[in-house]
Amino acid sequence: MLRPKDTATRERKSLDGLWRFAFDAGGVGRGEEWWRGPLADAHEVAVPASYNDLFADPAARNHVGDVWYQTVVRVPAGWAGRRIVLRFDAATHRAVVWVDDTRVAEHEGGYTPFEADVSEHVAAGEEVRVTAVVNNELSWQSIPPGFVVDTEDGKQLQYYHDFFNYAGLHRSVWLYSTPVAHVSDVTVVTGLDGSEGTVDYRVEVDGGEGHDVRVVLLDADGTEVARSAGASGVLTVADVHPWRPGEGHLYELVVELVARGAVVDAYPVPVGVRTVEVRGAEFLINGEPFYFTGFGRHEDIPVRGKGHDDAFLVHDFALMRWIGANSFRTSHYPYAEEVLEYADRHGVVVIDETAAVGLNTGLAGGIFGGEGYPTFSEETVNDETREVHAQAIRELVARDKNHPSVVLWSIANEPESDTEGARNYFEPLFTLTRELDPSRPVGFVNVMLAPHGKCLVSRFADVIMLNRYYGWYVNTGDLAGAERALQAELEAWAGDGKPIIITEYGADTLAGLHAVVPQPWTEEYQVDYLEVHHRVFDRVDAVVGEQMWNFADFDTKPGVFRVDGNKKGAFTRDRRPKAAAHALRRRWRRLA
Ligand code: GCB
Numbered sequence: 001m002l003r004p005k006d007t008a009t010r011e012r013k014s015l016d017g018l019w020r021f022a023f024d025a026g027g028v029g030r031g032e033e034w035w036r037g038p039l040a041d042a043h044e045v046a047v048p049a050s051y052n053d054l055f056a057d058p059a060a061r062n063h064v065g066d067v068w069y070q071t072v073v074r075v076p077a078g079w080a081g082r083r084i085v086l087r088f089d090a091a092t093h094r095a096v097v098w099v100d101d102t103r104v105a106e107h108e109g110g111y112t113p114f115e116a117d118v119s120e121h122v123a124a125g126e127e128v129r130v131t132a133v134v135n136n137e138l139s140w141q142s143i144p145p146g147f148v149v150d151t152e153d154g155k156q157l158q159y160y161h162d163f164f165n166y167a168g169l170h171r172s173v174w175l176y177s178t179p180v181a182h183v184s185d186v187t188v189v190t191g192l193d194g195s196e197g198t199v200d201y202r203v204e205v206d207g208g209e210g211h212d213v214r215v216v217l218l219d220a221d222g223t224e225v226a227r228s229a230g231a232s233g234v235l236t237v238a239d240v241h242p243w244r245p246g247e248g249h250l251y252e253l254v255v256e257l258v259a260r261g262a263v264v265d266a267y268p269v270p271v272g273v274r275t276v277e278v279r280g281a282e283f284l285i286n287g288e289p290f291y292f293t294g295f296g297r298h299e300d301i302p303v304r305g306k307g308h309d310d311a312f313l314v315h316d317f318a319l320m321r322w323i324g325a326n327s328f329r330t331s332h333y334p335y336a337e338e339v340l341e342y343a344d345r346h347g348v349v350v351i352d353e354t355a356a357v358g359l360n361t362g363l364a365g366g367i368f369g370g371e372g373y374p375t376f377s378e379e380t381v382n383d384e385t386r387e388v389h390a391q392a393i394r395e396l397v398a399r400d401k402n403h404p405s406v407v408l409w410s411i412a413n414e415p416e417s418d419t420e421g422a423r424n425y426f427e428p429l430f431t432l433t434r435e436l437d438p439s440r441p442v443g444f445v446n447v448m449l450a451p452h453g454k455c456l457v458s459r460f461a462d463v464i465m466l467n468r469y470y471g472w473y474v475n476t477g478d479l480a481g482a483e484r485a486l487q488a489e490l491e492a493w494a495g496d497g498k499p500i501i502i503t504e505y506g507a508d509t510l511a512g513l514h515a516v517v518p519q520p521w522t523e524e525y526q527v528d529y530l531e532v533h534h535r536v537f538d539r540v541d542a543v544v545g546e547q548m549w550n551f552a553d554f555d556t557k558p559g560v561f562r563v564d565g566n567k568k569g570a571f572t573r574d575r576r577p578k579a580a581a582h583a584l585r586r587r588w589r590r591l592a
Contacts, residue, residue, distance in 0.1 A: 001113060001398050002185060002267060003337055004087055004176040009265045012176035015073055015130065019169075021045035024066040024133070025059070025154070035098040035131035039070045047071075047173060048089075050166035050305025063136070064148060064155040067168065070131045073175055080124035082177040083207075087115035089171030089336065091134050092306065093142060098131045108388065109143060110167070111333040111355050112395040118175075136167030140380045143392045144332070144358045160358030161332060161413075162566060163298055164555040166305035171336050181208035182265045183255050188402050189439045190273040192286055197240030197273040202232040203255050208265075212258045217251050217271070225251065242286050243272025243404040245326050246592075248347035250404075270344055272404025278441045278462045281542040283499045285349070285407060292349065292545025293588045294325035295570070296504050299335055300554035302573060308336040315575060316551070317342055323570070323581060324588030329445075329503055329547055332357035332413045334396050343405035350405040351465075351503070351547075353445075354392045359385075359415035362449055376421030386425055390432055397436040409433055409440055410503075414447035414467060417457035430460040445503050448473070452492035464493055467504035467549070471529045477520050483532045487539065494542035505533045506549035506568035508561075511578050521567075523579040530580055534587060548584065 004012040020042035022034070034040075045051050047069065052061045075084065086099065092110030096103065099121045107114035122128045138146025138159050146159030157165055185204040190197060203213045217226040217235050226235035241249045250270045257265040277284045284290065297316075299306045313336075320328065327349035330339075334352065343350050359381050361373045373380050393411055400406050411429055416422050426444070433442045441462035446455055448468055458464055468489070471482030493500050509526040518525050530548065537543045553569035556562045565573065570581040 001115070002183070004085075004174045005267065007266045007268065009263065010176065010178050010267070011076065011079070012174050013073070013076060015071055015173040015175060016047050017071075018044045019047050020070040021051065022068045023060065023063055024068060025063070027065050029066055029068055029133060034068055034133075036101055038129075039068055039131075042070070045069065045168070046304075046307070047169045048171050049168060049303075049307030050092075050170060051168040052164070052166055053303055053305055062156075064157045065137065066133050066135050068131065068133050069169055070129065072127050072129050074127045075122045075124050075175065076177075077125035079177045081180075082119070082124075083117060083180050083182060084119045084122055084175065084177050085115050086118045086130065087113060087174045087176065088132070088169065089113045089173070089308075090169070091132060092167045092170050093136055093138065095132050095134045100129050109355065109392050109395065110170070111335075112392070112399055113171075113337075132169070134168060136165060138165070140382070141384045141388055143355050143385070143389050145381060145385065146358070159557075160360055160363055162556055163300065163332070164305070164557055164565075166300075166555075168305075168307070170299070170306045171308050179257075179265045181211055181257060181259070182206055183257055183267045186253070186255055186267065186269050186402070188253060188269060188271050190271065190275070190404070192240065192242060192273065192275050195239050197237040197242065199226070199235040199237065199251075199253065199271055199273065201235065201253060205231065205257060208257050208259070210259070211264060214256050214258055216254045216256070218254060219251055220249065237273065240273050243274040243344075244286055244347060245290060245349050246347045248272065248343075248345045248405070250344060269402055270341070271402070272344060274404050276407045276440055278499060281494070281497055281499050281544070283463065283501075283544045290349070290544065291591065292327040292501055292547060293591060294320065294327040294547050295551035296329045296331035296547050296549045297551040298331065298554040299333075300552070300573070305555070308338060310338065313338060313342060317346060317348065319571060319575060320348065320551070323585045324592050326592065327351070327545070327547065328551065329353055329410065331503075334399065337399065340400060340403045340405055344403050348405055349407055350403070351408045351410050351501075352396065352400050352406045353410035353413060354389070354396050356389050356392065356412035356415065359412060360447060360449075362416055363414065363447070374421075375416040376419065376425055381425065386429065390429060393429060393433055394436060397433070401437055407440060408463060409437070409442045410445055410465060411442065412444045414445055415457070416450070417444070417446060418450035418454040419456065423456040426457045427460055451489055452496075458496070462498065464496065464498050464500045465503040466493065466500060468502060469505065471532060472507045472520070477518065479518060479528055479532045482529075483536060486533065486536045490536060490540045490543060494540055498542070499544040500540070500542045501545035501547065502533070502537065502543060503547050504549035505530075505546070508563075508567040509569075509578055509580065510563065510567055511572050511576065526578060526580040527583045530583060
C-alpha cells in the first residue's frame with residue numbers, strides 16, 4: 001500500500017491535531033448512530049496519540065470498549081474531478097469510519113494502515129465530517145489475542161503480552177488526492193553482482209487502461225542512472241552505490257503513468273540496492289556477514305503512549321547511534337512508517353515483526369482468575385485466529401516490502417511453540433510469508449519455555465531468534481549458573497546450523513539503585529548480567545546478533561513483577577542512560 005505523498009500529480013492534507021472525542025462506556029454509540037451529528041459532550045483529544053494517559057483519569061486509562069473520534073475537514077477546492085482518499089496510518093486495534101453519514105471503511109488490526117476512496121462522498125471546496133469509532137478490545141481471534149472479563153466494575157481486559165494496551169489513533173490521518181487513473185502499487189527487489197546493481201520493479205495501475213508506465217531511477221543527487229518502460233522490468237545500475245548498514249544510500253525510482261505523452265500520475269519510491277541472504281550459520285547483507293547489535297524496542301513515550309512523535313523518533317535514533325547500535329526489532333508490532341523510512345535513510349537494520357505477541361497462555365496462565373487456558377484450541381487461538389494472523393502478515397509485507405532497512409520478517413513473538421497445535425498453526429504462516437516475499441528470510445521469536453529439542457516451530461525458520469533470561473527469570477542473582485546454562489543452550493541451537501540472533505536478554509533495573517555486591521534491580525547487576533551474556537555470545541560462532549531488551553523502560557499493565565512498568569531499559573522512559581547504556585556503548589563501538 002503506497003504512502004500518501006505530495007508529488008507533481010498528488011496532494012495530501014494532514015488531519016492531525018485536536019479532534020472531538022467521546023468515551024462510549026455503555027457501548028451505545030453504534031446503536032444510537034453517533035456518527036450522524038457532532039459528538040455530544042465531547043472532550044478534545046490529540047491525534048496522533050494514545051488517549052489513555054491524556055486525561056488524568058483512571059477510567060480513561062483503563063477504558064475497555066469503543067471510543068469515538070470526530071473532526072471536520074474542508075476538501076481543497078482544487079481537488080474537483082480527482083480521486084480523493086481518506087487514510088488512517090493506524091487505529092488500534094480496529095475501527096469503523098464514516099464520512100458524514102456514509103460508512104466508508106472498516107479495519108481490523110491496530111498497527112497497519114487502511115484507507116477508503118471517498119470521492120463519491122465529498123465535494124471539492126466543501127466541509128465533511130469524519131467520524132471513527134475505535135475499539136481496543138482483544139479476543140482469542142484478535143492479533144494480539146486477549147479476552148474481556150465482565151466484572152462488577154465493568155469490563156476488564158486480560159492479555160498475555162507485557163506492554164500496556166494503549167489505544168486510539170496512534171498515527172497520522174490523511175486526506176489525499178490522486179488522478180483517477182493512478183499508480184496503485186509498486187514492488188521493488190534489488191540485486192548485486194559485483195559493481196552492478198539491479199532493481200527489479202513491478203507497477204500496478206488502477207483506472208489507466210491503455211496508459212503506459214515508465215520508470216526512471218535517479219541517484220541521490222538527481223542524476224538519472226537507468227530508465228525503462230512497461231509495468232515491470234529490471235533496471236541495471238553500473239557502479240552501484242549499495243545501501244549498507246551504517247550508510248543508507250538511496251536511489252529514487254520515479255514511476256510515471258503516461259497517456260498520449262503526458263504524465264498522468266507520478267510516484268517516487270526510495271530504493272536501497274542491497275541483498276540479504278542466510279548461508280549456513282551466517283546472515284549476509286550484500287554478501288558480507290552481518291552481526292546485529294541493538295535492541296528490542298517499543299513505541300512508548302510518556303503522555304502520548306504509542307502515538308507517533310517525530311521528536312522522539314529523531315532522539316531515539318540519535319541515542320541508538322550514540323550507543324553504537326546498528327539494528328533493532330519492531331517488537332511487538334509494525335512501527336510507524338516514519339520509523340522505517342528513517343532507518344532506510346540512515347542505514348539502520350530492522351527486524352520487522354507482526355503484532356502476534358502473547359499467543360502463549362503458559363506465560364501468564366493461571367494468574368487470570370485461576371483459570372488456565374490451552375493456547376491452541378477450538379475455543380482459544382484457532383483457525384479463525386490464524387486467518388487474522390495471516391491477514392496481519394499480508395498487510396505488513398504489503399506496507400514494508402520496499403524498505404531496504406527491513407532484512408528479516410518476524411511473524412510472532414514468543415508463541416507457544418512446543419506443541420503439535422503450534423506446529424500446525426505456524427507451518428502455513430511461514431509458507432504464506434515466503435510466498436508474499438521470497439526475497440527476505442523469515443523467522444519467529446522463540447520463548448525460553450520451548451528450548452532446543454522441544455521447539456517444534458523453529459524448523460520452519462531461516463534464522464533462530466531467541467529471547468533468553470538466564471540470570472533474571474531463572475538463575476536469579478546467580479550469574480555464574482546463568483552463564484553455564486546459556487552456553488549449554490546456545491551450543492545446542494548452534495548444532496542446527498542456522499544463524500542465531502538473541503532478540504532479547506535483559507534484567508529489570510531501577511535507575512539510581514546501586515549495590516557493591518550483585519543485587520538484581522541495581523545498575524551494577526544489569527551491567528554484570530550483560531557482560532556474562534556477551535562473553536557467551538562471543539564463544540558461540542552461530543550467534544550473529546544481540547538485541548538487548550529493552551532500549552528504554554516502558555509502560556505495562558500493573559503486576560507484581562512490574563514497578564511503574566518494565567524497567568529493563570538501557571535508558572529510562574525519559575531516555576536517560578543507565579550504567580548499562582555506557583557498558584553497551586563500549587562493547588558495540590568496539591564491535592563496529
Ligand atoms: C519477553 C517478552 C517481552 C517482555 C520481556 C520481559 O520475553 O518478549 O515482551 O517484556 O520478556 O521483560 O519479561
